[in-house]
Amino acid sequence: MTEIGYKDLDKYLKDLKVKEKSGGFAPVYLIYGEEFLYKSALEALLNAMVPDAQRSLNYDPVDGLNDNIHDAIMRVNTYSLLSGTKVVALCDSKVFYSKQNDGQLFAKAKEAYDENDLTNAAKHLLNLLGILNLSYTDLGREDRNKVLKFDADSFDDDQWLDEIITYCRKAGLSIPAGGDSAEILQKAIEKGFPRGNHLIITTDLVDKRRILYKTIKQNGVIVDCSVPKGDRRADKMAQEAALNEKKGEILDRYKKTIDQDAYLAMYEMTGFDLRTCTQNLEKLISYVGDRKEITLDDVEAVIERTKKDPIYELTNAVAERSIERTLFFISSLLSADLHPLQILAAIINQVRKLMLVKGFVESAHGGNWHGGMDYGRFKNTIMPAIQNYDQALLDQMETWENMLADGSDADPAGSDKKNARKKIRAGTDLLVAKTPQNPYPVFLLLQNSAKYTMQELMAAMECLKQADLRLKSTRQRPKLILEEAIMKICSGPRRS
Numbered sequence: 001m002t003e004i005g006y007k008d009l010d011k012y013l014k015d016l017k018v019k020e021k022s023g024g025f026a027p028v029y030l031i032y033g034e035e036f037l038y039k040s041a042l043e044a045l046l047n048a049m050v051p052d053a054q055r056s057l058n059y060d061p062v063d064g065l066n067d068n069i070h071d072a073i074m075r076v077n078t079y080s081l082l083s084g085t086k087v088v089a090l091c092d093s094k095v096f097y098s099k100q101n102d103g104q105l106f107a108k109a110k111e112a113y114d115e116n117d118l119t120n121a122a123k124h125l126l127n128l129l130g131i132l133n134l135s136y137t138d139l140g141r142e143d144r145n146k147v148l149k150f151d152a153d154s155f156d157d158d159q160w161l162d163e164i165i166t167y168c169r170k171a172g173l174s175i176p177a178g179g180d181s182a183e184i185l186q187k188a189i190e191k192g193f194p195r196g197n198h199l200i201i202t203t204d205l206v207d208k209r210r211i212l213y214k215t216i217k218q219n220g221v222i223v224d225c226s227v228p229k230g231d232r233r234a235d236k237m238a239q240e241a242a243l244n245e246k247k248g249e250i251l252d253r254y255k256k257t258i259d260q261d262a263y264l265a266m267y268e269m270t271g272f273d274l275r276t277c278t279q280n281l282e283k284l285i286s287y288v289g290d291r292k293e294i295t296l297d298d299v300e301a302v303i304e305r306t307k308k309d310p311i312y313e314l315t316n317a318v319a320e321r322s323i324e325r326t327l328f329f330i331s332s333l334l335s336a337d338l339h340p341l342q343i344l345a346a347i348i349n350q351v352r353k354l355m356l357v358k359g360f361v362e363s364a365h366g367g368n369w370h371g372g373m374d375y376g377r378f379k380n381t382i383m384p385a386i387q388n389y390d391q392a393l394l395d396q397m398e399t400w401e402n403m404l405a406d407g408s409d410a411d412p413a414g415s416d417k418k419n420a421r422k423k424i425r426a427g428t429d430l431l432v433a434k435t436p437q438n439p440y441p442v443f444l445l446l447q448n449s450a451k452y453t454m455q456e457l458m459a460a461m462e463c464l465k466q467a468d469l470r471l472k473s474t475r476q477r478p479k480l481i482l483e484e485a486i487m488k489i490c491s492g493p494r495r496s
Contacts (some may be wrong), residue, residue, distance in 0.1 A: 003222040006037050007245060012221070013048045025049055025085070025192050026220040028139030029200045030213070032096075036274040037242070041223050041363030042089065045200065049085050058086045064203065070183040073188045076199045089200040092110050095182050096206045096213070104205060105131070113160045114336070118167045125164050129175045136165055136175075149370050182212040189215050227272075230275045239272040246274055253311050258284070258294040265296055269305040305332075314343065315350040319448035324488045330482050340471055340478035344485075351489075352429075355457045357442070357449045360432050365389040371450045375443055382446070383439050390431045397428065460489040 004012055016024050025210035029045060049061050058080055072090045080086035097105065106126040110123035129135070139161065189212075193199065206213055214223060223289045227242045246317045251257060258266075258281075266284075270276045280303050284294045287302050314333060317325035333343055360366045365385045373382070433442050453461075467485040471478055 003217055003224065006033070006041055006223060006225040008438070009041055009044060011225055013044065016048070025198055026214055028189050029198070029199065029218035029223065030206070030216045030220065031202045031223040031225060032204065032206045033224055034242070035204055036278070037225035037227070038204070038223070041225055042091075042200060042202055045223075046087065048087075049198065050087055054084055057081060058084060059089070060087070061089045061091050064090045064095070064201075069095060069185050072199070073185065076193050076197050077188075078197075079194055080197070086197045087200060087204065088198070091202050093135060093201050093203040095185055095201070096203055096210065097127055097131055109164060110160065113164060116319070118164065121164050122168050122171070122173055125161075126168065126173060126175050134175075136169060139165060156186055182210060186212045186215045189219050192219075208449045229272075242274065243267070243272065243277055246278060247281060248284070250278060254285045256285055256288070256292060256294060261486060262294055262296040262299045266303055269299075269303050311338070311343075311346045315346050316444075316488070318347055318350050318443065318490065319354060319451075319488045321448075321451040323486060326486045326490060327483055330479065330486065334479055340482060343482060344464065344468060344471065347482075347485075348461070348468075349465065351457055351460045353445055354449050354452060355454070355461075356430065356432050357445045358421075358452070358454050358457060360386060360389050361446070361449060362454065363389060365392075369446060371447060376444070378443050379439055383433070383436065383442070386433050387436055387444065390433060393430060394428075397430075456489075463488050 024049075031041045031045070046055070046059060058212055060075050062068050062075065071089070072088055076086075076088040105124050109121045109124035109128065112118075112124060129139075189199070201216070228238050238265060247258070247263070266277070271279060283302055284298055288294055288298055311333065314329035317329055330343060334340065361369055365388055366382075368385065369378075369382050399473075432440065463485050467481050470476055470481050
């Protein structure tokens, strides 16, 4: 039938009411995306479909585990005891989860664990095991890297995974069946439901290529509540738009305004978290009482910082040679229980990247680069030079690899040579642009590399090496060790 965005849902519901369409609601709705938004959309849809007086008998929520899909289909095909609309909701459904989502589920489990939410962490991990048809035993330490095909190493030390598995076993949680229930649900939707009966599916993940998605779109209404979670400029703009829309709804409801500085301060304390921002706005509204405007003083008096700073905020501060920001993010990450050695490893990795970039700048390939260059010219002139620089390194590494393997400088031919080159590229971290299709981070590194000399970067690596030894062999406070290292690395003249 149709596909609409979250902000168009009110208009959709008003149009149905104005046209006085009796039974005009679609037989099936799919609401997906940001959890806070899709739950708000579900509530708005229910308010329009089922009056509060009938909600206890005519609304039937079902947990969205795939094992419950048969039950949900049976309920939506059963006539209600009372006349009127009947709604069955498959809440937080996992029906669209597939092997292509394994990395996302793993990340969600880690995110929930970091927030001390073992219940949700266990749910995501169990769904992952069900999709991959794995058991707890399959995730034993010896086999873990073999069965998890995606880049599990990017999720830091895997001790957190052992804690979730222990929690699941102690709680007696079973792994859901790995069978695909999407086809069963698809056929039920195609067959149709009794007149006046409706199915609503809510989920955080969808796969638009699947037949189930196309079937729902053809027979019902899809409400897109997704908000990009990345750090690109377009993603940030989408996040800010979602927050501004929710902010406007709440302030209009209570006839309040918020000073721009106050709003920015609140955003800095919470980050992109719709639920927390909404709760904080409601706290501020209660705090100001009859006063119309919320000020910066109100935010500082009422709101506590809950934002979990990502590790890249710290590494960016190191690259920019900002002592104040680097010390702030070290303190924030330690408060969030990130291990000091993880923080140190991130700083070491950033200094190493700056050294790689500095090596390019000081080579014959980097002669055309200068700090005042704009991004467009960088892409057209410098990025090809970087790729040539990286290719020269790969060629040299390939020659060394052949000499070590064969004891000679013989050059293999055909597919063997091509496969060897791919293996070298995948295995090395010495390339300036390992993913050339994403050049903007390289552009930022080039700009920040001007703030250090190569000698300063080499001294920074030695300083970080000493910090590593002290963290592992002494009982000194980790925070002081890290702060001392940063003071040594980031102090001194700032270059441009």
